[in-house]
Amino acid sequence: MSVETTATIASFGGKLLKLKHKASTTNCDMAFNLYLPPQALKSGAKVPVLFYLSGLTCTGDNCSEKGFFQHAASEKGVAVVYPDTSPRGLQIQGEDDAYDFGSGAGFYVDATKEPWTKGYNMYSYITKELPETLFTSFKELDSSRVSITGHSMGGHGALTLFLRNPGMYKSVSAFAPIANPINCPWGQKAFKGYFGEDQQEKWKQHDATELVKQWKGPLEMLIDVGTGDNFYKQEQLLPENFMKAAKDAGNDKGINLRMQTDYDHSYFFMASFADEHVAYHAKHLGV
Numbered sequence: 595m596s597v598e599t600t601a602t603i604a605s606f607g608g609k610l611l612k613l614k615h616k617a618s619t620t621n622c623d624m625a626f627n628l629y630l631p632p633q634a635l636k637s638g639a640k641v642p643v644l645f646y647l648s649g650l651t652c653t654g655d656n657c658s659e660k661g662f663f664q665h666a667a668s669e670k671g672v673a674v675v676y677p678d679t680s681p682r683g684l685q686i687q688g689e690d691d692a693y694d695f696g697s698g699a700g701f702y703v704d705a706t707k708e709p710w711t712k713g714y715n716m717y718s719y720i721t722k723e724l725p726e727t728l729f730t731s732f733k734e735l736d737s738s739r740v741s742i743t744g745h746s747m748g749g750h751g752a753l754t755l756f757l758r759n760p761g762m763y764k765s766v767s768a769f770a771p772i773a774n775p776i777n778c779p780w781g782q783k784a785f786k787g788y789f790g791e792d793q794q795e796k797w798k799q800h801d802a803t804e805l806v807k808q809w810k811g812p813l814e815m816l817i818d819v820g821t822g823d824n825f826y827k828q829e830q831l832l833p834e835n836f837m838k839a840a841k842d843a844g845n846d847k848g849i850n851l852r853m854q855t856d857y858d859h860s861y862f863f864m865a866s867f868a869d870e871h872v873a874y875h876a877k878h879l880g881v
């Protein structure tokens with residue numbers, strides 16, 4: 595349960611902490627980053643928390659270094675958590691062979707297929723173990739005010755974790771999410787590997803386009819996708835499928851999908867809209 599601080603870096607008046615802990619869900623040490631805004635550094639403070647889930651190949655470092663979330667997080671008084679994207683070093687054969695499966699590509703699911711069951715449990719890690727660890731270790735974080743965002747594979751993570759757990763998150767947003775993984779090459783490869791080819795029902799339980807059909811009640815989301823994003827052009831993201839499913843289910847009214855002209859899939863895109871996403875969450879988090 596205990597968390598070790600490996601570095602403390604001043605950032606926008608607050609502190610970026612590089613942390614690690616032994617995680618039982620993933621069966622290994624997990625590194626992550628936590629940004630504490632200046633408001634969290636005062637005694638007795640309680641600040642809300644935004645989880646940022648990263649995309650393929652990333653660790654918690656990419657966005658904390660070049661996503662520019664700390665700029666608005668500092669102004670609004672929101673803590674930002676940047677987790678890793680998979681377990682590391684489990685010695686599973688083939689774990690490091692591809693950029694889009696295994697390490698760096700946990701897809702925010704709990705694997706049900708051997709040998710990945712050994713620790714590829716990023717769903718449980720992000721929804722249970724990491725928050726429990728954080729709220730036990732950092733009393734300045736308010737466990738009753740939590741929101742979620744993410745990029746690409748992490749956008750898929752943000753949308754599916756939100757849709758699978760009504761009430762757990764106050765708000766959700768996404769950058770270039772893999773919005774219909776069961777119908778794109780990245781998602782099909784991952785779900786085949788982590789669940790098995792014949793587990794179509796399981797696949798659907800982790801597909802935002804399938805989940806949005808079942809949502810009951812009001813639904814609000816902010817989603818940005820760049821029109822110059824090569825992965826969008828290659829139909830890895832499929833935001834139109836998500837919007838159509840939401841519309842057919844009568845759940846589209848509060849979904850703000852913004853197609854951003856010329857932006858690509860990189861952190862130049864996230865950095866350009868990070869302020870707006872943090873402000874969107876801050877409003878829902880009551881700051």
Ligand SMILES: N[C@@H](CCC(=O)N[C@@H](CS)C(=O)NCC(=O)O)C(=O)O
Nearest residue numbers: 649650651652656693746747860861
């Ligand atoms: N390495 C892959 C691309 C993977 C990729 O673009 N990953 C995105 C997330 S889906 C990313 O953020 N990469 C790390 C970075 O840009 O810092 C390729 O060569 O096609």
